[in-house]
Amino acid sequence: MKKFAEDYTISEMMAAVCSLQINNDDVAFVGVGIPLMAGAVAAATHAPDVIIVYEGGGVGAKSRRMPWTISDTPTTDNALAATAMHRVFGDQQRGFITVGIIGGAEIDKYGNLNTTTIFGENGSYHHPKVRLPGSGGANDIASSARRTVIVMRLEKGKFVNKVDFITSPGFLSGPGAREKAGLLGGGPSAVVTDRGLFKFDPETKEMYLEAIYPGMNVEQIKELIDWDLKVSPDLYVMDPPTEEQIAVMRTLDPMGTVLGRKSLRGEIEPFDVYYNSLKKSYQGRTITL
Numbered sequence: 001m002k003k004f005a006e007d008y009t010i011s012e013m014m015a016a017v018c019s020l021q022i023n024n025d026d027v028a029f030v031g032v033g034i035p036l037m038a039g040a041v042a043a044a045t046h047a048p049d050v051i052i053v054y055e056g057g058g059v060g061a062k063s064r065r066m067p068w069t070i071s072d073t074p075t076t077d078n079a080l081a082a083t084a085m086h087r088v089f090g091d092q093q094r095g096f097i098t099v100g101i102i103g104g105a106e107i108d109k110y111g112n113l114n115t116t117t118i119f120g121e122n123g124s125y126h127h128p129k130v131r132l133p134g135s136g137g138a139n140d141i142a143s144s145a146r147r148t149v150i151v152m153r154l155e156k157g158k159f160v161n162k163v164d165f166i167t168s169p170g171f172l173s174g175p176g177a178r179e180k181a182g183l184l185g186g187g188p189s190a191v192v193t194d195r196g197l198f199k200f201d202p203e204t205k206e207m208y209l210e211a212i213y214p215g216m217n218v219e220q221i222k223e224l225i226d227w228d229l230k231v232s233p234d235l236y237v238m239d240p241p242t243e244e245q246i247a248v249m250r251t252l253d254p255m256g257t258v259l260g261r262k263s264l265r266g267e268i269e270p271f272d273v274y275y276n277s278l279k280k281s282y283q284g285r286t287i288t289l
Contacts, residue, residue, distance in 0.1 A: 027098045058076040092140060107163065170205075209229060
């Protein structure tokens, strides 16, 4: 029987929910932060056969260490392949990646992501309110992966009726638009936020609220979204992370480097304190990604 954790952060909740979007037979393309932890949790719990692919070229690594970046050495520990960035993106365009996990600064009701520029009230592409870092590999993943999972915090102004700029395509303007544009990937399947889980209607391609987290309510969520959000008739409250999931996260990330937990004293730890904490966290546990 599953035992649910009583002590968890919202980032840990997001990582746990995101991990559940990964299946045992998936080939999963993950980035840094919550997607990275979600892949690790999935591999250590319900999806031991998942093949994790990293942007730096590592494929199917089996490591006891947590990668901090897309090309850190654990991404190739006992891996199926240690190749190059262009190769894994080429494999993705050939249809080998079943799920890609990405994020964005702005999203619309069809799952289009903007990480390029926010125009503001009187701005434009050339004179925006905010200039963002751009796509990275997210456009490639959103265009070619068989399905994508989007991870974003739900804040006012981020979930808009229409994004200012499409950096990474969702369902573009609605049904049939991806196919018309020649995109081979299946588009977004879920949006994991800090308040609930969203899915996409198979007919209209519009995002809807599938489930909420403990302590959240629908009206609070709808107030943060710019369009008339549809709500599933079977809306449910998601379970908290399990004790097993939390144990995996805190064993692999005892100092909160990935998910952002602060040290107990709220200050930078000396290396010997960090090392002893890391050593203690691994005693009696073996986590293989």
